[in-house]
Amino acid sequence: MTSLADTPKAPGALRYTLLINAAPQSSQASKSxxxxxxxxxxxxxxxxxxxFYGDGxxxxxxxxxxxxxxxxxPAAWHALIEANGLSSVVCVSSAIRRGIVDTAEAQRHELYATSCFTSxxxxxxxxxxxxxxxxxRMLSFG
Amino acid sequence: MNSLHIIAKAPTSASIAELSAIVDEGDVLIFIEDGIYFARTEFSPSSAPRFNHLECYFLEEDLAARGIDILEGMQTVDTRGFVALSARLPRSVSWY
Known part of the structure; x- marks a missing residue:
């Protein structure tokens, strides 16, 4: 994927935080x-x-x-984050109860697998x- | 300070009442996802004397996905237009 962030910034460029609360399987919100x-x-x-918070x-x-x-x-999010060097954070308390763990959390909780994209x-x-x-700007998608 | 209201759920009598009570003069509304079905309520421009003064938009992709025809007077935007609205209004409120 080409980096969309390489596009020249417009004079009126704004900084956005997006809060994603919905699972990709349960509603259209994460696709939106x-x-x-x-x-x-x-x-x-x-x-x-x-x-990413809650089911998000x-x-x-x-x-x-x-x-x-x-x-x-999830693969499309991963590609977008990687291609554009975005900061992406997954809420820890939402994640571990849903089985979303990285290497550190897997070791801490003595789990045998990881499931969180490294991006x-x-x-x-x-x-x-x-x-x-x-x-x-902050926009919330549920 | 005006807000962009992002309505993503199908209308109910309760949500129509809440929206009517909360939206301020100068606020902008965008209907996305199942919020598209507001096109068949009093928020529809063709039957909306009460809401004629409000700036309302329907997301084109979601209208097409649900087979809702564009009515006369209805304003639509694509996702880039949605981004432009979010840049124009200083705050946003998501209804879902």
């Missing part, structure tokens, strides 16, 4: 957020941080397999507050 994120980067705006943490699952004729939304980090709500203080 993904399309919104792609468009805002194409338009020259910046993403300060993506924050399932968007960071590297173990999701979709039928071939359906979009794999996202597992963190806390403080990182959402920090991002909001550096953002011009």
């Amino acid at each position: 957020a993904l399309r919104f994120a792609e468009s805002l980067l194409q338009m020259g705006h910046n993403i300060e941080r993506l924050f 943490v399932l968007n960071a699952s590297s173990l999701t397999v979709m039928p071939q004729d359906e979009i794999n939304i 996202s980090e597992i963190g806390g709500l403080g990182q959402l507050i920090e991002a909001l203080s550096n953002s011009d």
Whole structure:
């Protein structure tokens, strides 16, 4: 994927934080957020941080397999984050209860597998507050 | 300070009442996902004397996905237009 963030920034470029609260399998919301994120980067705006909360943490699952004729939304998020060097944080308390763990959490809880895409980090709500203080806009997708 | 209201759920009598009570003069509304079905309520521009003064938009992709025809007077935007609205309004409120 080409980096959308390489697009020259418009003079009115804004910094956005997007809060994603819905699982990719349960509603259209995470797909709406993904399309919104792609468009805002194409338009020259910046993403300060993506924050996945509640069921939204399932968007960071590297173990999701979709039928071939359906979009794999977690894989699409991963590609967008990687291609554009975005900051992406998954709420730790939402994540571990849903089986979304990285290497550190797997070791801490003595689990035998990891399930979080390496493009996202597992963190806390403080990182959402920090991002909001550096953002011009925050949009929530449920 | 005006807000962009992002309505993503199908209308109910309760949500129509809440929206009517909360939306301020100068606020902008965008209907996305199942919020598209507001096109068949009093928020529809063709039957909306009460809401004629409000700036309302329907997301084109979600209208097409649900087979809802564009009515006369209805304003639509694509996702880039949605981004532009979010940049124009200083705050957003998500209804879901």
